[in-house]
Amino acid sequence: MSTETMVCLKGVIKHFDTITALRGINLELKRGCCLSIFGPNGAGKTTLLRILATLARPSAGTVHIAGYDAVKEAEKVRPLLGVLSHRTFLYGHLTAYENLQFYGRMFGLKKLAERITEVLHVVDLATYTHQLVRTYSRGMQQRLAIARAILHYPQLLLLDEPYTGLDKHAVNRLHNLILRLHSESCTIIMSTHDLHHGLDVCDEIAIQYRGKIVYRGLSLGIDVQEFEQLYSAYVG
Amino acid sequence: MCKNSNNFIALMSGSKIFLQQVLALLAKDLKTEWRTREIFTSMFVFAVLVVVVFNFAIGADTELIRQVASGVIWIALSFASVLGLQRTGQMESEEDSLQGVLLALHDRSALFIAKMLAQMVYLLIVALCTLPLCGMWFHIDFIACIGELGIVFMLGILGLSIVGTLFAMITLHTRAREVMLPMLFLPVSVPLTIASVYATAQLIAGMTLRDNAGYLSLIGVFDIVFFTLALLVFDYIVEE
Numbered sequence: 001m002s003t004e005t006m007v008c009l010k011g012v013i014k015h016f017d018t019i020t021a022l023r024g025i026n027l028e029l030k031r032g033c034c035l036s037i038f039g040p041n042g043a044g045k046t047t048l049l050r051i052l053a054t055l056a057r058p059s060a061g062t063v064h065i066a067g068y069d070a071v072k073e074a075e076k077v078r079p080l081l082g083v084l085s086h087r088t089f090l091y092g093h094l095t096a097y098e099n100l101q102f103y104g105r106m107f108g109l110k111k112l113a114e115r116i117t118e119v120l121h122v123v124d125l126a127t128y129t130h131q132l133v134r135t136y137s138r139g140m141q142q143r144l145a146i147a148r149a150i151l152h153y154p155q156l157l158l159l160d161e162p163y164t165g166l167d168k169h170a171v172n173r174l175h176n177l178i179l180r181l182h183s184e185s186c187t188i189i190m191s192t193h194d195l196h197h198g199l200d201v202c203d204e205i206a207i208q209y210r211g212k213i214v215y216r217g218l219s220l221g222i223d224v225q226e227f228e229q230l231y232s233a234y235v236g
Numbered sequence: 237m238c239k240n241s242n243n244f245i246a247l248m249s250g251s252k253i254f255l256q257q258v259l260a261l262l263a264k265d266l267k268t269e270w271r272t273r274e275i276f277t278s279m280f281v282f283a284v285l286v287v288v289v290f291n292f293a294i295g296a297d298t299e300l301i302r303q304v305a306s307g308v309i310w311i312a313l314s315f316a317s318v319l320g321l322q323r324t325g326q327m328e329s330e331e332d333s334l335q336g337v338l339l340a341l342h343d344r345s346a347l348f349i350a351k352m353l354a355q356m357v358y359l360l361i362v363a364l365c366t367l368p369l370c371g372m373w374f375h376i377d378f379i380a381c382i383g384e385l386g387i388v389f390m391l392g393i394l395g396l397s398i399v400g401t402l403f404a405m406i407t408l409h410t411r412a413r414e415v416m417l418p419m420l421f422l423p424v425s426v427p428l429t430i431a432s433v434y435a436t437a438q439l440i441a442g443m444t445l446r447d448n449a450g451y452l453s454l455i456g457v458f459d460i461v462f463f464t465l466a467l468l469v470f471d472y473i474v475e476e
Binding site: 056078081087089093107 | 253256259260261264267268272327330332333335336338339340342343
């Protein structure tokens with residue numbers, strides 16, 4: 001595996017009792033790239049992202065992130081990851097500042113107060129710093145979740161259906177944030193059903209179906225209609 | 237030599253991160269509880285209700301009340317503990333916060349220790365608030381043996397917190413969590429509860445800690461065994 005490679009999966013299989021969620025996933029992604037994974041519900045996208053996030057162990061196969069074995073060296077991999085899902089991982093009874101302060105302390109960040117101010121500005125929540133998170137709108141909570149995910153300068157962002165449950169305005173704000181992070185050379189893997197935004201942000205696309213990556217290619221030059229045809233051809 | 241010193245530095249650095257994460261988790265739990273007072277209120281009200289109900293059920297027989305008082309106190313603490321553990325688990329399930337914590341942990345045992353310490357704090361406060369009421373209703377002078385009782389309560393509550401936190405995390409993602417937690421926690425904590433009840437009763441009756449060495453040893457062994465077991469299996473418990 002070259003030093004340019006951020007993510008390398010070989011023959012990853014995942015069983016849940018009698019169900020096989022992943023059936024031999026092989027995937028390699030270079031540093032700074034953005035990969036959007038599309039696929040129907042039950043294709044195994046979330047399971048794949050959970051394995052990359054060290055939240056689940058593969059039943060077979062190997063997972064390497066930035067050269068580390070994500071199973072055996074999970075404690076070295078975790079600080080490199082920023083994870084955003086449609087659940088925010090935030091505590092409603094704490095303020096935005098307190099939530100970020102908690103996660104910052106967990107990662108042992110230096111100059112934490114400055115960093116919190118910085119990320120709250122990035123997600124445009126600086127004026128709501130000391131407001132309880134449970135009083136935030138869904139869109140604000142998702143933006144704060146982005147702040148949480150990028151707080152510790154992660155090298156790899158894993159985004160699992162980040163646009164779910166957001167209105168059009170909130171989706172656009174979140175999308176612009178993801179574009180900004182990508183432009184700052186952050187490696188991103190995103191699973192989404194949103195073809196328009198998913199295609200817009202990524203360099204590479206993959207279609208996952210029934211636990212396998214059935215298509216992988218560059219996103220350059222593919223528009224939504226073309227991709228819909230391609231998607232239908234693989235998924236039906 | 238150099239390799240050994242590098243290993244030592246890595247170990248110290250690991251310990252520092254571990255301690256830092258335990259403190260961050262504990263501070264977060266206590267701050268949330270200070271703001272909402274949900275866990276303490278439910279635990280305290282329940283513990284007081286248990287004591288009141290037993291007080292009425294036993295009636296005016298002062299001698300009988302004195303005999304069962306220690307049992308009533310520990311039953312109240314054990315059942316109140318279940319309420320606290322369920323709410324703690326619920327707090328981590330809302331918005332899937334537990335996943336966020338797991339992503340930040342260097343060593344997942346930090347989560348167990350922080351949760352256990354938080355539970356211990358809640359139980360100690362509930363015990364501190366309930367004991368004077370028990371003393372008043374059951375006509376027992378706890379002040380006379382407060383230091384020795386303190387040791388028994390510390391060890392007993394530590395055991396309840398260890399076993400409770402372990403089972404709370406095991407049942408966190410089960411469908412019938414509210415039923416599963418007491419079904420697992422209460423039977424397993426029976427040896428601890430019995431030893432704590434007898435030790436408390438004997439101290440109230442005027443005996444010393446030395447007279448209770450057997451019960452204290454049982455509580456101590458229980459705490460050590462379950463603490464070690466919890467540290468060994470916790471990584472697998474929170475995995476999926």
